[in-house]
Amino acid sequence: MTLLLSGNCITGISIAWWKWTHNAHHISCNSLDHDPDLQHIPVLAVSSKFFKSMTSRFYGRKLTFDPLARFLISYQHWSFYPIMCVGRINLFIQTLLLLFSRRHVPDRALNIAGILVFWTWFPLLVSFLPNWQERIIFVFLSMAVTAIQHVQFCLNHFAADVYTGPPNGNDWFEKQTAGTLDISCRSYMDWFFGGLQFQLEHHLFPRLPRCHLRGVSPVVQELCKKHNLPYRSLSWWEANVWTIRTLRKAAVQARDVTNPVLENLLWEALNTHG
Secondary structure, three states: OOOHHHHHHOOOHHHHHHHHHHHHHHHHEEOOOHHHHOEEEEEEEOOOHOOOOOOOEOOOOOOOOOHHHHHEEHHHHHHHHHHHHHHHHHHHHHHHHOOOOOOOOHHHHHHHHHOOOOOOOOHHHHHOOOHHHHHHHHHHHHHHHHHHHHHHHHOOOOOOEEEEOOOOOHHHHHHHHHOOOOOOHHHHHHHOOOOOOOOOHHOOOOOOOOHHHHHHHHHHHHHHHHHOOOOOOHHHHHHHHHHHHHHHHHHHHHHHOOOHHHHHHHHHHHOOOO
């Protein structure tokens, strides 16, 4: 009930949707066709493998790389931050698509009731502002503030290694280390990142309270070193640079290559991650 209140009623995002997508993300971290957190066609693409219109095993539909997707992705390294400022709209849409779909949704009625609560109090709150100009500015700023969190989710994974296909049970640990990036920061900035800066630790120990992630980090580093696995911890600035560089590489391929299936895959094999 607490999750329904904090998720559905306060933010307007269904906790059922969050569990559905986030559990899949943890299981198949950075799998292009299984991880929903990388499937943002037609707006964003982290790999040219999306240019062959692959099928999403999570959503059960084709991620079509059409002329609109080609145009939008061609400029994604410029549009990334503006998109993040309105990213919450997509979460509202995804919530409604799930709750009114034919999929099995635990506590569907409670989830819908929680969403109705949000769409009752939030418009009512906005209506108290004196004019439409201030109402629009307030709504935009309320969404733009959340861009900090949307960007951070992307920094943790967009520039990491990707692959296609389901994860193999024997290499789960390797997939988690390859598909995540940590953000290095002083302990007094932990409030800002909320534990997301220790993304690898979170993926390895998803039920560990965020206040203990910093404490377990040295253990994870030693384990990665022992088994010759990557442990990448970047500054906030470096993580943004890596992410924009990844988006730009895919944008250049989408813009310049006539045959998106064969030539892009060859380019990626020679020049990019994954």
